[in-house]
Amino acid sequence: MTPHFYPLPPRKTLHLRHLEALNNRCTTLSTTLEEKLGRELAGYLGEASLPYYLEISSISTHYDLYGLRLNLNGNKFQMDGLYLFEGFFLITEVKNFKNKILLNEANQLIQLQEEGSEEVFDNPLTQVELQKEQLIQLLDKHGYPTIPIETLVVFTHKKVHLTFNHPDLITSQQLPARLKRITQKYPTKLLQRNELYHLGRKLISLHEERGSAFINPNDKIFPKIKRGVFCNRCKPMIMRRIYGSWECPKCKKRNSLAHLAALEDFYYLFGHTITNRQARWFLCMDSVYTPSRLLQSLGMKRSGITKNARYDLSSLFKR
Structure with a gap:
């Protein structure tokens, strides 16, 4: 050939x-x-x-x-x-x-x-x-x-x-x-x-990649966006954060990395960076500290400090 x-x-x-x-x-x-x-x-x-x-x-x-x-x-x-x-x-x-x-x-x-x-x-x-x-x-x-x-x-x-x-x-x-x-x-x-x-x-x-308009809270479609970490078996069932992992309340399947798929959706819907507050909101997490630890564990570039830190998702999802 x-x-x-x-x-x-x-x-x-x-x-x-x-x-x-x-x-x-x-x-x-x-x-x-x-x-x-x-x-x-x-x-x-x-x-x-x-x-x-x-x-x-x-x-x-x-x-x-x-x-x-x-x-x-x-x-x-x-x-x-x-x-x-x-x-x-x-x-x-x-x-x-x-x-x-x-x-x-x-x-x-x-x-x-x-x-x-x-x-x-x-x-x-x-x-x-x-x-x-x-x-x-x-x-x-x-x-x-x-x-x-x-x-x-x-x-x-x-x-x-x-x-x-x-x-x-x-x-x-x-x-x-x-x-x-x-x-x-x-x-x-x-x-x-x-x-x-x-x-x-x-x-x-x-080459200039065609961009895509990100969603903001004023868009009509914003309230229709379903948040949370989906179970890939029981979607759109929302998984719960339990003991360092995610568990589906229906099938009981656990997955410690299930948040990656949710973060990828965030990346393409809302923008290429995410804050601790945004992660807590989109992943439906109660803890103030766990989202920050999750984001830090992914080894992304970070700008800013403490609650104002912004993480660059591009290293995970840019293709």
Whole structure:
């Protein structure tokens, strides 16, 4: 198998993890939030499925960057996948659509739903071609030579049915064969392996992760947030702190580290730092001192002293 590397592997965005934490902590989500969660999760699952199809391809060395988000003159653009080959680059736009997909005369995608309704989308090729032009400008701005850039839209859902034949609108199963044809189109090596590596590292240094708005007490959703340390068997049953551990009042299971999952939810919902007072509130603890001891035991960076100390959760949960 030929060498391939993932300097920026498929991963869940901060926004997706925020939505997942909301879903974990709220009894019900609004329709809008449920739809956002569904779209974000589908996008991640689609991206996460692509490395397999690259691994089974007999292709030359390449460096793979997933979810790369770059800034060009103040305008942010994000590519689902950017693959750096020795003779060309490839940008992929991932669509995790299912059911029948049509391409109409107006160059729009039509998704036919199971109940018979239709949903109309702009042609994703237009979007990925714009990303191509932006990447060309960014590489030129940083002094890199002109490299041919190909674009593909990849439909990753196993139950998708494309009703058209387009070389650049393909299913993930078609990706290995399509990549082989593109590779044959560019037989000349324009960059050496070490040059690909340095370019990949440069692009990663320019990557700007999309942030997520944290919840504050004035938000409408704030009162709906369920606090406490959940039992992973009886969720949303709240565990009790007993003799240095956590015990579920229902199944009696004990777990000394059950608070980590709760702190992770806090990290994505409320912010990357936490105080003793916030930990006591969110973990539903009566003791004034135990939350502080718990936080100190995790070896996090701390700023401030005594009751004003603030602990940085990033060392535990930043991905």
